[in-house]
Amino acid sequence: MSAARFRHEDVNSVPRGWKVRTVRQGSHRIRIAFPPGRRHKGDGRLVSILHPVKENPMHRGLDSAGGAVANPAELVLMGAMNPMRRRHRRNPENGDEKYAIRWSTGNMSQIFDSREKAESMLAHFSGKGEVIPVRCNPSALAECDSECESATEIYEGFHQQKLENVKVLDDPIAPAGDYAALGDFSVLAVKPGPRGQDAQVKEIGFPGRNVIVVSSTDRRQIYFVGADMHMTEAEIALFTDDASDMVMLGEARAVVYDAVKWHAAAGSVRGKNALYEHHFGDEGGAKPQAFYSRSKQRIFLRGGSYTVRDEGIVN
Numbered sequence: 001m002s003a004a005r006f007r008h009e010d011v012n013s014v015p016r017g018w019k020v021r022t023v024r025q026g027s028h029r030i031r032i033a034f035p036p037g038r039r040h041k042g043d044g045r046l047v048s049i050l051h052p053v054k055e056n057p058m059h060r061g062l063d064s065a066g067g068a069v070a071n072p073a074e075l076v077l078m079g080a081m082n083p084m085r086r087r088h089r090r091n092p093e094n095g096d097e098k099y100a101i102r103w104s105t106g107n108m109s110q111i112f113d114s115r116e117k118a119e120s121m122l123a124h125f126s127g128k129g130e131v132i133p134v135r136c137n138p139s140a141l142a143e144c145d146s147e148c149e150s151a152t153e154i155y156e157g158f159h160q161q162k163l164e165n166v167k168v169l170d171d172p173i174a175p176a177g178d179y180a181a182l183g184d185f186s187v188l189a190v191k192p193g194p195r196g197q198d199a200q201v202k203e204i205g206f207p208g209r210n211v212i213v214v215s216s217t218d219r220r221q222i223y224f225v226g227a228d229m230h231m232t233e234a235e236i237a238l239f240t241d242d243a244s245d246m247v248m249l250g251e252a253r254a255v256v257y258d259a260v261k262w263h264a265a266a267g268s269v270r271g272k273n274a275l276y277e278h279h280f281g282d283e284g285g286a287k288p289q290a291f292y293s294r295s296k297q298r299i300f301l302r303g304g305s306y307t308v309r310d311e312g313i314v315n
Helices: 115-124 146-159 233-237 264-269
Strands: 006-010 019-025 028-034 045-052 075-078 098-103 129-134 166-169 177-192 202-204 212-215 222-225 246-260 273-279 289-293 298-302 307-309 312-314
Touching: 075 146, 075 212, 098 115, 115 129, 146 177, 146 212, 146 307, 177 222, 222 298, 273 312
Parallel strands: 075 177
Antiparallel strands: 006 045, 019 028, 028 045, 075 166, 098 129, 177 202, 177 212, 177 246, 212 222, 246 273, 246 289, 289 298, 307 312
């Protein structure tokens, strides 16, 4: 493969001793790392994507074999506001399956004990939405699956407090799964790309839109979810003149979020809502790139070498 044909996007590091396989996915090349020994389904780890040089890197939802994955609606946020009590793995045979309404606006309703109750509520609003099954249940978290346990561990370590609530929502960018809520989004500082009007770092914020900063269970990817992040064309033009749907805004320099932390290092704001600012690359790591989707009205990060640890975001 000629290096001139592709743009290399690192997603995960390759663990020592793992073997890497490259597979074709349309016009892309996907590099998958596998642990030593006999392979088992789900063992592979996506480590990098080679994009055609004429295309901006973008999230495509790739499984461990490099195949395209649909983006189901359900995200389960550990520690988000609007508690629905704790949930465990769904078991329809025991009558545990719950339901919610995904409204035509994209928001999710409260949880209903039966499909009939959810459909009755939907009828009161002229059917402007759809009833979907969810994995939420007012039972003990002890029956939580492994992904749920990982997200819970991240939340409790990051905030130094026990998980008290869970929220289910949908998002057009983040893959379905369990996530740890890190805090409420405040500002993303971005240095415009080479086609930006100038090289000054600019701040992007969405006051009043309830955007949440969350971490994936591998601690290596931050997403901004929970609400639309509409940018006007004039705002986009401050970063790029690219008219594509998916555009690169530039290099992400810092993220500011509002959270309650009980770490002793928090000092006078321990146990209180406070703004925390993380500077990407502050320890010499690679900075992520910030992208924006006009159709999905979402900002998202790609690349970078940051990690979500108990003490904070480290890069």
